[in-house]
Amino acid sequence: MAxxxxxxxxxxxxxxxxxxxxxGKIIVxxxxxxxxxxxxxxxxxxYLGTRDRASHARNGPTSRSAIMFGPPGxxxxxxxxxxxxxxxxxxEADGIAGAVLIRAAEPLGDPDPVxxxxxxxxxxxxxxxxxHKGLDVTSPKAALYVVDDGVVLxxxxxxxxxxxxxxxxxxxxxxxxxxxxxxxxxxxxxxRG
Numbered sequence: 001m002a003x004x005x006x007x008x009x010x011x012x013x014x015x016x017x018x019x020x021x022x023x024g025k026i027i028v029x030x031x032x033x034x035x036x037x038x039x040x041x042x043x044x045x046x047y048l049g050t051r052d053r054a055s056h057a058r059n060g061p062t063s064r065s066a067i068m069f070g071p072p073g074x075x076x077x078x079x080x081x082x083x084x085x086x087x088x089x090x091x092e093a094d095g096i097a098g099a100v101l102i103r104a105a106e107p108l109g110d111p112d113p114v115x116x117x118x119x120x121x122x123x124x125x126x127x128x129x130x131x132h133k134g135l136d137v138t139s140p141k142a143a144l145y146v147v148d149d150g151v152v153l154x155x156x157x158x159x160x161x162x163x164x165x166x167x168x169x170x171x172x173x174x175x176x177x178x179x180x181x182x183x184x185x186x187x188x189x190x191x192r193g
Contacts, residue, residue, distance in 0.1 A: 005145035011072035015098035019046040039105035049097025054166035057097035070094035084120030113182040
């Protein structure tokens with residue numbers, strides 16, 4: 001019997017805790033044609049809402065960021081450079097903004113470990129688009145959800161990638177990853193841990 005999706009209570013916690021705990025969990029994506037893809041999460045970044053200059057929610061709720069204020073356990077999807085989708089899981093208690101960006105995953109059943117290296121490639125491989133924004137990932141009937149198969153991986157931390165515009169917030173160690181994993185994104189120096 002397949003494990004159930006992670007419950008809403010998993011996401012309704014401090015964003016940094018959720019980020020670290022997502023490493024090793026499996027994304028289950030059911031496509032429109034009924035095929036199922038699975039990918040083990042190996043790299044994430046925490047975004048801490050209004051107290052984080054790198055977060056889309058830094059200025060409070062807007063038409064773009066309102067979903068980050070809850071309820072937890074939903075997808076926040078956005079476009080970067082007008083062409084790459086990025087997938088985040090909304091965290092924290094309802095009314096408090098927080099989200100975990102999924103930066104990379106190991107595709108299970110696919111021999112190419114770099115197929116989901118980086119948030120844009122991950123969304124492209126899983127066919128996640130803006131149409132999935134707001135999806136409740138705690139439902140077993142959802143097109144995408146996350147399960148825990150009991151695998152525990154080593155966790156390393158570093159500063160987030162690509163948020164230099166955020167000043168001091170850019171140096172915070174809010175990137176969590178599995179060191180030396182071939183699916184982790186960024187320069188080689190940022191994959192070591």
